[in-house]
Amino acid sequence: MTTATATAHANRQHAIDLALETLSSGEFYDTLARRVALRTVSQDAECRATLSAYLDDEIEPLLGRLGFTCRRIPNPKEGLPPLLIGERIEDVSLPTLLLYGHGDVTDGQESTWSDGIDPWTLTFIDGRVYGRGTADNKGQHSVNLAALEAVIEARGGTLGYNVKMLFEMSEEIGSPGLEETCRLYRDALSSDLFLASDGPRIRDDMPTLFLGSRGVLQLKLTLDTGNGGRHSGNWGGVITNPAAVLSNALATLVSQHGEVLVDFLKAPAISEDVARLIRDLPVGGGALDPTINPAWGEASLTDGERLYGANTLEILGLSAGRTDKPVGAVPERAEAVLQLRFVKGTDWQAAETNLRQHLDRLGFEEIALEMLGGYAATRLDPSHPWVGFVAASAEQSLDGQVHILPNLGGTIPNHCFSDVLGLPTVWLPHSYPACNQHAPNEHLLESIVREGLVMAAGLFWDLGEAQTKMAFKKATV
Template sequence: MKEPSTPRERAIALAFDAFDSGEFYTDLSRRVAFHTESQNGPNPALAAYLTEEVSDALARLGFAARIVDNPAAGGPPFLIAERHESDDLPTVLTYGHGDVVRGYDEQWRAGLKPWEMVVDGERWYGRGSADNKGQHSVNFAALAAVLKARGGKLGYNVKVIFETGEEIGSPGLDETCAAHKEALSADVFIASDGPRVSAERPTLFLGSRGAIPFELTLNLREGGHHSGNWGGVLSNPAIVLAHAIASLVDRNGRIAVEGLRPPPISAAVREALSDIELGRDESSPDIDPHWGEPGLTPTERVIGWNTLEVLAMKSGNPDAPVNAIPPTAKAVCQLRFVVGTDWENMQAHLDRHFAEHGFTEVKVKVSRGTPATRLDLEDPWVQWALDSMRATTGKKPALLPNLGGTVPNDVFADTLGLPTLWLPHSYPACNQHAPNEHVLAPVMRESLGIMAGLWWDLGEQGAAIAARRAAQQRIDRT
């Protein structure tokens, strides 16, 4: 590798050195070893990860950190940290989560363990390697490289909020950010979660689709009744519920309830998605070409449109069926939605739809949802980030107006009022949330370079970008 010819190149080279020397792998291995499952109830490892790992890592970078109790009853703790250089400099807020989903230890492939990093070719296996320990480890290591290259100064201030309950819906995150709004104030939000569009293409996304779960239940009578003696005169709740669901979504996945459909995809979003192809990775499932909204590309269906999914359904006992008409049926469903959807009136939309279609016996229970968010594609921070990523990699980054999945971006975009930039360091086939979770070593290395370049460029151009955005906002308000 040639010697770095500019200070920026030196910062990137130092980030690569952290990977090539094994230092990054050692740090990530130590972090994966924390059993930070949040889905099994109270877990002391969650607080330990913050106090013994994240706080120490940030202290070495010059941060002052403190633990904040969760305002949600029984909720896991938060960490807030700050590295302040000057009141006259711009400030970036970053984020990560230390919790992971269940280990599912017995389901991992032979030779693999969720709490111990294992290398197999380019794959690094371990629970949290992709979500989210590997991702925030990249951002910390890249920040360290830039600090070293700049002689201990960044040229901006950095604030951090860390949670340990993202995998259980981020309880208390919004309330905590609202209560500490001044301490978390910044000019821009930059963080990492989720996958790239493909392993080989660096990606920037500006928000996420929202998600709202709901249950459909049908309770027709007490107890089951013999299907031979009563079949033909007793309505079957499983059949009724199947027809009710079919009235919501047609056989090809098109949403039939007008109130649950999004506004048309804008020209700007369509242009951003025009060169992004889903399902390119070797382990990706085959796309069903005729599933979903007609007239849209697969990428537009996932990123720019709404989807209604049945996550689980049950009537009777599928594992031990008996010759009886079951008394009840239940389905757990979910709407993933983009900005502009009337999701807050979902209960009314579903109730009205079922009444109009004669399914008045189907009861609807809508749970708390997560709003959809999307930073304006013309925001000055967007082009700045794309230019930085392109300068580091020589590749054209993929720009996603929003992630197809859901992250708690509404807290940062709406509650804190920040422009939000997400740079994911994983890839679609990483087995996130499943056994055999892993990251790809080449993606980790490239991501270290991308983030070192971005953290460097923030020191060079951040003040100008922040000033330009503030001036535009003043114009827009007049």
């Protein structure tokens, strides 16, 4: 090893050590505790001031200390929380990395957490760090920002590349205004590469990169007969029961084994380059994971292919009459909320037309169809040089394998960055599937936080190396 190589390696390790010092000093968890204590529930209008305070008190001061120039962006959707764009430009000739995070969380569900845990107070139990937002997304963006700060310090105040950050406070309500912001501020957000952290790893012991996400389409089917609730003895048999009609309609879309039955909602064939990455991936098996049904969905696919490479149609809600206090009456109304999770290549924008035609053809003309919104599916080509670079950097930092997912099984607003801004997108998640995000007992694993700081610091360091700057300044999607 040459002297120059040894010095560079030592400096890289110094950056990682500085990031890890935030754990030994308590600084990282003190910061996270302060952030978790802010009740940034985007579904609750009463939390609107706190949502803005998260940007005012936590994000903007930190970015300012790191040399970013920040500006607050009013949400293009009226009455919703603002966004923040920060930029740290060292030289316009250098490549630019765009980071993303969100500071809003879901409802605290305070009374339902185990052992009296307060969702707004950081609590440590057996290697788990409990609190609302620890996994989604306060803990994850806190890891990246702490690592970035460590690298800036290790390099003596410089990075060797430019960094921009887009921060929102509405992700948990579907990121309203994010796509419009990316379109309106395309020049301000112009970058060469994209990196963010959200969602889970494949498993807690499997460091993971993912390159996009399945899309999501949510819709509602409703049948209201206009009869009102009518006595089932006096009228049953001569008036329409909307629950029976709707149940039969649903049975034409998804089987009793969870298989999608209509071609227009099915996934395209899984390509070999994607199948190779997901075919043998483990799914579930952890102590807190649900029981996997090997016969559910597309029976010919492996667990990994069913979760990451196929489409699923889920019935999220189904209602008619009352089951808690049933009465002898034909219900007046039945409705179901459906959700399609779909991979790239699915013609999801034609789903409304195709579903309407399908229902009408089978005699379900009276069922009303309402589209509730959705996100596009995205997937960066696994052969893109940015994927290989991040993977190699992370594997060097951990001295171990990093697993690549073509797309997350869930859905994130990646299309804003890949489709609108035209960026190669890589996500480095610092959580795992059993983290209980959106549920009681949400938590991070201390082990994953540590690995996340190591990987992020190593990556932020590697991006500043001379050969990297030259390569990625020329990179195109």
